[in-house]
Amino acid sequence: MQRLVATSLNTVTLQEVEKPEVQPGEILVQTLVTGVCGSDMHALQGHHPFVPLPYKPGHEVVGIIREVAADVKGFSIGERVTIEPDLPCWNCKNCKNGNENLCENLRFFGCGYEQGGMADYWTLPAKRFHKVPESFSDEAASLIEPLSTPVHAVKLSCIGNKDLTGKTVAIIGCGTIGLLTLVAAKHFNAKKIVMTDLLPGKRDRAKRLGADVVLDAGSSTLPSDVRAEFGESVDIVFDCVAIQHTISQAIAMADKAGTVMVVGVPAKEVTIPLPIIQDHQIRIQGSATYLPADYEDSIKIIGTKGFNALDFVTSVFPKEESQKAFDTAIAGDQIKVLIRFS
Ligand SMILES: [Zn+2]
Numbered sequence: 492m493q494r495l496v497a498t499s500l501n502t503v504t505l506q507e508v509e510k511p512e513v514q515p516g517e518i519l520v521q522t523l524v525t526g527v528c529g530s531d532m533h534a535l536q537g538h539h540p541f542v543p544l545p546y547k548p549g550h551e552v553v554g555i556i557r558e559v560a561a562d563v564k565g566f567s568i569g570e571r572v573t574i575e576p577d578l579p580c581w582n583c584k585n586c587k588n589g590n591e592n593l594c595e596n597l598r599f600f601g602c603g604y605e606q607g608g609m610a611d612y613w614t615l616p617a618k619r620f621h622k623v624p625e626s627f628s629d630e631a632a633s634l635i636e637p638l639s640t641p642v643h644a645v646k647l648s649c650i651g652n653k654d655l656t657g658k659t660v661a662i663i664g665c666g667t668i669g670l671l672t673l674v675a676a677k678h679f680n681a682k683k684i685v686m687t688d689l690l691p692g693k694r695d696r697a698k699r700l701g702a703d704v705v706l707d708a709g710s711s712t713l714p715s716d717v718r719a720e721f722g723e724s725v726d727i728v729f730d731c732v733a734i735q736h737t738i739s740q741a742i743a744m745a746d747k748a749g750t751v752m753v754v755g756v757p758a759k760e761v762t763i764p765l766p767i768i769q770d771h772q773i774r775i776q777g778s779a780t781y782l783p784a785d786y787e788d789s790i791k792i793i794g795t796k797g798f799n800a801l802d803f804v805t806s807v808f809p810k811e812e813s814q815k816a817f818d819t820a821i822a823g824d825q826i827k828v829l830i831r832f833s
């Protein structure tokens with residue numbers, strides 16, 4: 492079988508490797524499609540804070556079960572599945588509290604783990620699997636994992652409320668995570684959503700996908716431009732870029748009493764105006780991956796009439812063209828790039 496390896500800076504290589512053997516509690520999967528994630532692009536370019544090169548990429552995966560360990564119940568050969576790629580210890584405080592995304596001994600399939608999903612076959616513990624509804628295309632199924640990250644962030648931002656009813660929202664960045672955050676915020680009933688981006692093409696796409704207002708992130712008065720849309724501070728700002736400039740903008744939009752959700756993966760540390768955070772009671776909330784319930788919500792959203800996976804999956808490459816898939820994704824005008832293995 493073949494497995495893709497991010498061998499060095501900006502280079503991926505298909506390597507011939509041994510097919511993994513199913514251990515007790517595990518399932519063996521043959522890959523159909525895998526998504527190229529923003530974190531894969533960061534890692535390949537040497538910018539990921541936690542994933543050094545070389546590594547075995549692929550955590551957004553859809554495949555067919557080809558083998559099930561004798562002690563595994565509830566899954567059968569031939570079923571189409573996706574996975575939660577985080578691999579918790581199930582023993583630490585956070586795991587025991589049902590926050591296994593924050594496991595203190597967390598490992599992550601496709602990010603510095605001995606296997607990745609960009610391979611013909613791979614194995615994982617059965618506990619990490621979710622079945623894909625039959626009505627979903629492979630493209631739609633490939634969005635379950637990436638959508639679960641914004642779903643988790645939106646649910647965290649609700650802080651004691653059942654959803655975002657009555658809440659105003661700003662989303663910084665109209666890339667893949669920004670657009671999926673839009674989908675999640677709409678699903679959870681946000682009152683009005685303003686999105687910002689530097690590129691007109693990306694703003695147009697956000698507008699077409701349902702943002703109420705899109706604004707040029709290049710404006711020197713951006714925070715006040717956004718506030719002017721609401722006539723007051725924004726209740727919840729989702730920073731899907733997470734660099735110094737955007738976190739400063741987000742805090743200014745949320746000032747006073749708002750929440751800033753850090754959804755994008757920051758490449759490095761930033762400075763924040765702590766006196767303002769304290770005196771204006773601003774909340775800064777990190778959001779990391781997802782939990783099983785977020786997958787259930789994502790499956791519900793993707794199954795909704797009107798959700799079109801091809802609004803988000805903008806190109807698919809065969810595994811032999813994996814380098815081109817990564818280069819295309821890094822070039823930046825795509826939303827989600829997939830690699831097809833079978
Ligand atoms: Zn991802």
Ligand SMILES: [Zn+2]
Binds near residue numbers: 579581591596597
């Ligand atoms: Zn744990």
